[in-house]
Amino acid sequence: MFVTPTNPRFIDKAWTRGGDVYILDMEDSIAPAEKARCRTLIRESIQKANKGGASIYVRINKPFVDADLPYAVWPGVDRIMLPKTESAEEIRHADEIITRLEKERGIPPGTIELSAMIESTLGAVNIYEILTASPRKIWSMGGGGGYDMAVNLGIEMFASFDQYAFPINYVAFAAMALGIEATGGVFVPNTSGRVDQGDQAAEQAKALHAAGIHHAGALHPAYIQPLVSGLSPTADEIAWAKRVIDAFDELADAGESVGELDGKVIDKYEYEMAQSTLEWAAECAAKDRYKERAMKKALAAA
């Protein structure tokens, strides 16, 4: 969830919301007159927002990359988000500065990840070059849709049909071709345009989950729990995955490669899918345990 460091009401309470990640925003939620003050608040905001075990990202401003990064790169930051990325050169430039700051501040080199936020048509068509611009781990975020992309396309948002069919899929394909997990972007109608409705978040999570996408962003706390639970494997899915693995192992022992379980075909593909489900379930469980321990500790200290 995006959090505004300049607003104590938001930043001080963020850790209680149970999010997996908090994005300390230096960009669009910060008024121009507050930008300078926001920079000075990032370091202390890291400690506030990660008290409940969440990872911390920082979204900087495209026109102020050089000025923002020295205030954004600190121990405890997992990822820097580069909004409105349109070229490989922007990635290389940010990477150079982050590399220098990691060295100066005792952060293991190359450990801070980068997110290229694709928010324009130019960014979308250049996605492959953007994602291969640096040896640093680069994620694509924004998914080729959203508010800024709507401005660039010259469209009203919140229509009842998918308005971003090409940019979202093109960005996702490029990421997946490079072995990067796709984020965002399965169309679910939201004609009200509201960003504070848990039901909408649950629908979004269901659609993403079905498409094998594990991450989604939120602008309001009401989105957090529906996303966290909706993007985690269910007990039924975990049980099914275990049965598939057992069944496939038995097939393999018998020298077979294709069989049937409850009327469904079981093969290498289903076996790998089941393994992937269990791996994701283990990652979710580990994150939940970590957050639970951190939360208990923070509550005891409060």
Added chain:
Amino acid sequence: MHTSSENIPLIGPKPMPKYIRRSLFPLSIDDPQLGEKAFSSWADAIILDFVKKPGRDWQEDLKSRMPAAIHQAAKGGAEVFVRIERDVAAAELDATVFPGISGVVLKGVTGPEDIKAAAQRLDALEQSRGIASGSLEIDVEVNTAGGVWNSLEIARASPRIGTFLVNEQELCRNLGMQAAPTLEFDPLEYIKSQMITVAISVGGQALGMSYPLSLTQGNVGADALKQAVRIARDTGFKGAVCPHAAWIKVCNEGFRPSAEEAAYYVKVIEVFAEGLKRGMASVPIDGKMIDVPVDLRAKVYLKWAHRAQARDDEKARAHAAA
């Protein structure tokens, strides 16, 4: 008002539609009523088509008639384009490019080399025929799988590229798809979105109509047409080629922000400005988040509405003068 371009940040995506071309009306230079039809159509642009007459020197024939046809087509204040075929582009350009046109619609483009060849020919014709250097535009009519596949390279092949026109009837034939509205979904949704994305990425724009009108091109009545235009606009198209004169008014009114939308944008700008005064860069209106891009969109769309109005005023002056 908050609509001056000075208020719009120069950073980030280029937001403004490049041209106000909501309606493009194809007419034949052989049509004896060409001037009358063009004048009364109120189209933003006229596309001139022609037939090569057998048994005559078709190039000389076209050269003798084209200047007058361009003049007739432009009388109502419309921009004028000439549609030519890729495979005989050089010869057709020689025969049809004269002062008064805004550019050419190149049909059947399959790769960047088509654009580069046409651009080179236009360089020479501009010089020999007294047309400002580099002023003629190349618009791409996509009607083949090759054109779709190579669209980004095509778009980047020349700074002359202006718009992408999606000819869905011919594209369906090329793809072997049934070009009839028997499906409940738009079979070309992804391709249309691709053409829009590619065109805007180079600073141009795309023109097309939403399904099923994009395939049937029937005269379905004003309400259905209005709805189709709205969907096309919400997809990112900035106008459409109008097979019937009846489409033009609906396109002119639909491919621009409405008065109701303009009033909402004014409210958005005011609420956001108030929020900024209180140090808030994100404020709600009816549960919708209003922040920097929403404020920018409101400013851009107001300017877009004013430019569309200015285009209508320009055509009205041309009519009055004629």
